[in-house]
Amino acid sequence: MxxxxxxxxxxxxxxxxxxxxxxxxxxxxxxxxxxxxxxxxxxxxxxxxxxxxxxxxxxxxxxxxxxxxxxxxxxxGSSAPSINQRTDFGDIRISVETVENLTLKAASRTRGVKDLKARVRVAESGLQILIRAFIDGEGAIPVLSEEIQRTVSQQVEEATGIPVAEVSVFIANVTQAPTTFKSRVE
Incomplete structure (x- = not known):
């Protein structure tokens, strides 16, 4: 506003x-x-x-x-958006961009995923992560989506120590595998 x-x-x-x-x-x-x-x-x-x-x-x-x-x-004077945590030893600041990159890294390990984009929002309940993905279409989309959600949630929580409230996966499209043609020499 x-x-x-x-x-x-x-x-x-x-x-x-x-x-x-x-x-x-x-x-x-x-x-x-x-x-x-x-x-x-x-x-x-x-x-x-x-x-x-x-x-x-x-x-x-x-x-x-x-x-x-x-x-x-x-x-x-402001800096990039970050997530701030206080520990017994001092403050920890993790940029939102870092969390997005961790998300992309975790999601890319899932077989069948071709292209990814991630958005992270900080909420009271924890991180809200939105992933937009292109897939190869070889496997079931619900199974692939659940695997992405599980992997991302576990790895981001483990790496940052910040609870992940929600991981939403949006399958944007199925990519077409490039077809290879054998050249014919006459």
Whole structure:
């Protein structure tokens, strides 16, 4: 939700900065006379509703600028998403990418699996792992899926010490084995 709000604010901010840039180009290029600009500025000062509108828009643009400044500073110091554990000896941080690679390594040991992708989410109950696989189609899909689930769950828990709450397997497709043709020489 916050990312969507930031994207909306960035969109509005870009439009406002673009309009201000066009106005600046218009004013400096000589297309507008100095007297016309003075008349426009004095109009804004004299009419309370116009003055309030300009002040309101300026405050909103300043707040959006402040928000983007804070977000840019905060994100620059952050690191890759990780799973944190505290032990008697200190803290352990394991990146989510490491767990995904462990998942791929464990799942690839299953016979019949050809291409894999993995996603790991951290939940209160443990790790939620989603595996997308292509298979060769030689064996039963339910048996193959259960074997992947069992292998991944055991190996990830053993390697990381983090409980695996769920391993979901999505069989995306069956790969076709390349056919080999014997060349015939006449």
């Amino acid at each position: 916050i990312k969507m709000l930031d994207r909306l604010l960035l969109f509005l901010y870009s439009i406002a900065i673009g309009a201000a840039s066009i106005f600046a180009i218009y004013a400096v290029s000589g297309a507008a006379s100095v007297s016309r600009l003075r008349d426009w500025i004095s109009y804004l000062r004299e009419v309370p509703s116009a003055q309030g509108t300009v002040i309101g828009i300026s405050v909103i643009l300043f707040l959006i600028s402040l928000r983007f400044f804070i977000v840019s500073i905060r994100r620059s």
